[in-house]
Structures are given as C-alpha cells and as structure tokens.
Amino acid sequence: xxxxxxxxxxxxxxxxxxxxxxxxxxxxxxxxxxxxxxxxxxxxxxxxxxxxxxxxxxxxxxxxxxxxxxxxxxxxxxxxxxxxxxxxxxxxxxxxxxxxxxxxxxxxxxxxxxxxxxxxxxxxxxxxxxxxxxxxxxxxxxxxxxxxxxxxxxxxxxxxxxxxxxxxxxxxxxxxxxxxxxxxxxxxxxxxxxxxxxxxxxxxxxxxxxxxxxxxxxxxxxxxxxxxxxxxxxxxxxxxxxxxxxxxxxxxxxxxxxxxxxxxx
Ligand code: PEP
Numbered sequence: 001x002x003x004x005x006x007x008x009x010x011x012x013x014x015x016x017x018x019x020x021x022x023x024x025x026x027x028x029x030x031x032x033x034x035x036x037x038x039x040x041x042x043x044x045x046x047x048x049x050x051x052x053x054x055x056x057x058x059x060x061x062x063x064x065x066x067x068x069x070x071x072x073x074x075x076x077x078x079x080x081x082x083x084x085x086x087x088x089x090x091x092x093x094x095x096x097x098x099x100x101x102x103x104x105x106x107x108x109x110x111x112x113x114x115x116x117x118x119x120x121x122x123x124x125x126x127x128x129x130x131x132x133x134x135x136x137x138x139x140x141x142x143x144x145x146x147x148x149x150x151x152x153x154x155x156x157x158x159x160x161x162x163x164x165x166x167x168x169x170x171x172x173x174x175x176x177x178x179x180x181x182x183x184x185x186x187x188x189x190x191x192x193x194x195x196x197x198x199x200x201x202x203x204x205x206x207x208x209x210x211x212x213x214x215x216x217x218x219x220x221x222x223x224x225x226x227x228x229x230x231x232x233x234x235x236x237x238x239x240x241x242x243x244x245x246x247x248x249x250x251x252x253x254x255x256x257x258x259x260x261x262x263x264x265x
Contacts, residue, residue, distance in 0.1 A: 002219070002221055002243045003034075003035065003036055003221075003243075004034070004035040004036070004237060004243060004244045004264035004265065005035065005036045005037075005038065005177060005221050005223060005243060005244035006035045006036070006037050006038070006223075006244050006245050006247065006257075006260055006261045006264065007037075007038040007039070007040060007061060007089070007091075007138060007177075007179075007223065007244070007245070007246050007247065007251075008037075008038070008039045008040060008247050008248075008251025008252075008257055009040045009063060009091060009094070009225075009246060009247065009248050009251060010039065010040060010041045010042060010045075010063075010251060010252060011042070011063065011096075011248060012042055013042065013252055014041065014042060014045060014252070015044075015045070016044070016045050016048040019041055019045040019048055019049050019052070020048065020052060022252065022254055023039075023049065023052045023053065023058075023254075024052075025254035025255075026058075026254040026257060026258055027052075027053070027056050027058070029254060029255070029258035029261075029262075030057070030058070030257075030258050030261045030262065031056075031057065033057060033261045033262060033264065034264050035244065035261050035262075035264035036059070036244075037057060037058045037059065037261055038058070038059045038060070038061045038088075038089050038138075039053070039058055039059075039060065039061065039251070040060075040061040040062060040063050040089070040090075040091055041060075041063075042063065043062065043063070043077055046060065046062065046082070046085040046086075046087065047085050047086075050085055050086035050087075054086075059088045059089060060085070060086050060087045060088060060089070061087055061088065061089030061090055061091065061138065062077065062082040062085075062087045062089070062090040062091065062135075063090075063091050063094070064077070064090070064091060064092065064094070064097055064116075064126070065077055065078060065079050065082055065090050065092070065126055065129060065130060065135075066078055066126070066129075067079075067122070067125035067126050067128070067129035068129075078129070079129045079130050079132070079133035079135050080133055082133075082135060083133055083134070083135060087135060088135065088136060089135060089136045089137070089138055089177070090126075090130050090135045090136075090137055090138070091137075091138045091140065091179075091246075092123055092126040092127050092130060092137045092138065092139055092140070092164070093118060093123035093126070093127070093139055093140045093141065093160070093164060094140045094181075095140060095142055095181060095183045095186060096116070096186075097116040097118045098116075098117075098118040098119070098123065098140075120159075120160060120163035120164065121163075123139070123160075123163070123164050124163060124164055124165070124166045124167070124168075127139055127164055127165070127168065127176070128167065128168060131168065131172045131175065131176075136175050136176070136177060137176055137177070138177045138178075138179050138223070138246065139161070139164045139165075139176055139177070139178050139179065140179045140181050140225070140246070141156075141157050141160035141161050141164065141178065141179070141180060141181070141204060142156075142157065142160075142180055142181040142182045142183050142186075142225075142226070143156040143157060143182055143183065143184075144183045144184065145183065145184035148182065148184065153182075153200060153203075154200070154203045157180065157200055157203050157204060157207070158203055158204075158206070158207040161178065161203075161204050161207040161208065162207050162210070162211060164176075165208070165211055170212040170213075170216050173208065173211070173212050173216055173220070174212075174216050174219050174220060176220060177220075177221045177222075177223060177244075178201075178204050178208075178220060178221070178222040178223065179222070179223040179224070179225045179246040180197065180200050180201045180203075180204055180222060180223070180224055180225070181224075181225035181226050181246060182197075182200070182226050184226075185225075185226025185227050186225065186226050186227070186248060187227070187248055187249060188226075188227060189227050190226075190227060191226060191227040191228065191229070191232050191236075192224070192226055194232070194235045194236050194238075194239055194242075195239075197224045197226075197236060197239065197242060198224075198239035198240065198241045198242055199241075201222045201224060201239070201241035201242050201243075202241045204222050205217045205218075205220070205222060205241060208220055221243040221244060222241060222242065222243050222244075223242070223243060223244040223245050223246045224236050224239075224242045224244075224245055224246075225245060225246030225247065225248070227249075228245045228246075228247045228250060228260060229250050229256065229260070230250070230255075230256050230259035230260055230263070233245065233259065233260040233263035234263045237263050237264055237265055238265055244264075245260060247260055
C-alpha cells in the first residue's frame with residue numbers, strides 16, 4: 001500500500017507575507033491528513049515557509065535546482081542550499097523548465113510552456129544531484145498536445161522516465177517520486193480523464209520496471225499533475241496507479257488544496 005503524496009507547486013507566486021497567510025489557513029485544514037503533504041514555494045519564501053511548517057505535517061520542497069554544488073552559476077540554487085533551508089524534496093524536469101531538444105521551444109504557445117531549456121540530460125543531472133544530497137526528487141514527465149495527437153504519448157513518457165533515471169541505482173530509484181504531467185493539462189483547466197491518467201501512470205511504472213524490476217516499480221510513488229482540483233481529486237486519487245497529485249494553481253488556495261489533500265483515499 002503506497003501512501004498518497006500531495007505536493008503543491010506554488011511556482012513564481014507569492015511573497016513571504018502571502019505565504020504566511022496561505023499556510024495559516026491551510027495548516028489547521030489538513031492537520032489530520034492521511035496523505036503526505038509537500039509545499040514547494042518560490043525560493044525567496046523557502047526559509048519563511050520552512051519556519052512556519054517546522055512543527056506541522058507539511059514538508060518543504062524546492063521547485064528546481066542546479067546540479068553543481070557551488071560556483072559561477074548566476075541565478076542558480078544547489079541541492080546543498082535547498083537542504084540548508086530545510087528542503088526534503090525538489091521538483092525536477094517540470095515542463096515549464098524543459099525545452100524539447102535541449103533548447104526552449106521556438107514557438108512558445110499557451111500549450112507549450114518550456115522556458116528554461118532543460119533537456120533529458122540536464123534533468124538527469126539535477127535528479128542525481130538531488131539524490132546525492134539526500135533530497136527526494138519529484139521527476140516530472142509528460143507529453144505535449146502535439147505528441148499526444150501524433151500518438152506518441154507512451155513513447156515520450158517512457159523515454160523521459162528512463163532518461164531521468166540514467167545512472168541511478170535501484171536503491172536510489174525507489175526513493176524517486178514521479179509526476180505524470182501531460183503538458184496540455186497544466187494550468188489549462190483541462191484535466192486528463194482519470195482512466196487515461198491512470199493508464200499513463202502505468203506506463204511510467206512499466207518503464208521503471210524495465211529498468212529495475214517489478215519490486216521497485218511497485219514501490220515507487222507516481223503522482224498525476226495537470227489541473228487537479230477539489231472536484232476531480234477524489235476520482236483521480238482513487239485510481240490504482242495514481243499515488244498522489246502535483247498541484248499547481250489549486251495549491252495557492254488553502255481551501256482547494258486542503259480539499260485535494262483530504263481527498264486521499
Ligand atoms: C503543475 O504546474 O505542476 C501543475 C500541475 O499545474 P496546475 O495544477 O495549475 O495545472
């Protein structure tokens with residue numbers, strides 16, 4: 001039985017003051033949650049949020065990291081720095097950070113949001129840097145609308161899963177949280193049908209099984225992400241291959257995020 005894990009990705013939203021207000025409302029609403037709860041605030045609020053949630057059932061995560069420990073990498077944050085702020089988790093390979101073919105998409109459109117040029121190679125470097133520093137990575141994978149329409153969903157998702165895990169031992173792989181996030185469903189209000197989300201989470205699990213065997217595959221947690229809301233959370237979280245949710249927009253509203261957390265089976 002895998003514990004449900006609900007993570008909130010606040011993206012580039014909020015100040016320390018708004019984070020405090022959000023958490024002040026959220027903490028009592030989820031005090032008895034059976035799910036594991038993670039919040040991933042913007043980096044400027046990590047320390048504040050870490051202090052506020054210190055004695056609660058909420059864990060802290062970063063939204064991204066750079067794979068080097070330190071040096072001339074302007075604007076970047078290392079795994080060690082996230083640890084220093086009390087992070088236990090970090091998102092890697094979010095579709096907003098990925099660019100297909102290693103560079104940002106040439107045609108930025110509302111359905112292709114890939115700003116920071118992450119490739120499968122850099123996502124793997126980030127994931128390994130996280131694991132090497134005892135941070136649990138939340139590895140995001142997912143197809144664009146064009147890839148889905150071309151019938152390539154399963155191959156894209158399996159390839160991203162395997163590439164993200166390159167040179168990762170079975171012992172480490174079992175710690176990784178996967179998030180199947182169809183790019184076309186992120187921030188669009190268009191949720192993937194629960195049966196299809198469950199099926200593609202199964203594709204992720206099969207890719208893990210091909211690399212490490214069924215024991216590891218059955219142990220890993222696979223979240224669904226993409227327009228998860230209180231009104232679709234119960235159905236999604238009840239699916240056998242969906243072990244939680246990575247929540248963007250709804251994680252900025254305490255009542256909505258709490259309802260999703262409390263929808264855990
Ligand atoms: C996300 O950014 O990971 C996400 C799933 O966003 P949203 O819930 O807003 O679609």
